[in-house]
Amino acid sequence: MSMSPPPGWYTDPSAPHLQRWWDGSAWTEHRRAPEAPQPGQAQQGQAQQGQAQPGFGPPQAQPMAQPLAQTRVQPLPGDSGGGGRAKVVALTTAGVVLVASIVTGVVLLGKDDGDPQSGPVAPTTAEPEDSPTPTSPTPTTSAPDPDPSTLVDQLNGITIPVPDGWEKADSTVGGDPTVRTPDVYDCPGEGSLCRHGTVYSRTSTATDERSAEALAKGDIKDAADRAYEEDRVGQQPFGGIKRHETVAQGSVAVAGRSGYYVRWRVHTEKGEGGYVQSLAFPSSVGSESPVIIRFAIDAADGAPPLSDMEKITKGIRAVGDSETGGGVGSSVGATP
Template sequence: EQDPKTRTAPPSELAQSSAPTSSHPAASPSDDPSRVTDELNGITLPVLDGWQKAENVADDYTFITTPGTYDCPEDDWGLCRRGTVSTRTVTSTDETDPEVLAKKDVKEAADTSYDKTPGGGEPFGGMTGHEVVAARQVAVAGRTGYLVRWKVTTKTGPGGYVQSVVFPSSSGSGALVAVRCTLDVSDASPPLTDLDRIVKGIRPVGGSGGGGVGSSLGPSR
């Protein structure tokens, strides 16, 4: 049974912010341990070494996490994870520019992961600042999207990286998809380069993806 205190990237409360709302993805069981499928958005994501398919998470969006948990820096808050990967279908907005949406979504992702959770908790004592370390056009699953990555600092704990990539769905629906990644700044975390590898490894269901404008992701910071 799931520990109710386990901290993961929580479901977004986008309706209460300036970011676009999003609908729940539908995970599909897969025998391939190296990939996980989001049927709703028509994509598969790579499960890299040092990561695993999500288990015992508190929301319907998280598909991949780092193994295990640790005590959150703030006393009595619960358990945290070093890294998460989640997907959302962008809805309830007329905005169609992936760059605009990614810049809004990364703020929402940072707020809910490292500042205040939707339930009002502060597992890291609140977020004290951020630096934009990447903002560029990328190719995702054969479509042109936009990536934004923040490095955030927190009152307690080492802080972390928060990334949002927004791109058109491969399902043919015309919808836009947001893929969020969070990663603690810690020697116990997977390497930061994994965030680029995850984006590069996103594929349309039944296809190989790749190519298109911005297929070179460039160096990580």
């Protein structure tokens, strides 16, 4: 495994007559002319073996090898020039070989085949000493709702108002755009939690019927079953429906389109039951597929007023249209 040389001035691989600063991991753009070594610094540089500091010359092979190459072999005390002298010669030769190996290593470290950005080989996993300590990701927060008072149903091309005391649901079973009451309570029957009010929109795809009246009358039983008979996960939050009666129905203008609504009062095995309404009208986008909006409001204490059904119906608009009116009791007149 190779190790990165320490920061310092080294011979510039792209301009050998200059020195270039190596920051420990890469070459910088700082260059300088080699400085003449001061007395005593040559020996210090030889001892450091490449650990040059700024202001000193780069490690040089020749000055480091010369003292050993010029060393005279002196006989040891008591040596007549025989075995003792041979030992000294052998040690000196070994030292020269060691120095030559070191010099070769220094030359190879500085070689870069002319690439000015390459430098001494550094481990690929090395990190700068001042790298920031990894920290836990900062929790992200969703952007605030630009209009919490309106639910947009892009598929059907409508917007549904969110009355006071209601909220838009972030997610629902089935994915239908939903407005609901924010508080929950323990269901009187099966299931864990119920809400006092729910309104959601859907596209009518189960039939080829185009009449708003026929659609509303055909959908009301399914809407009641969904709210008070059995939910989407197969539970009976109110113990099932005992009976129902129609309390209101009629034509209505919704977002300038001719629609029809049917409202039931539902009585359940457990709890107070509630009111269910199916509202059908043609969409103003695409092929004008019929849209059905289902309402369910409990008859129990704490439920929103029944007038919220009229308020929501009257406030439905086509996407991008804030002027088109409608509502229960309004005159019916489809927008051309």
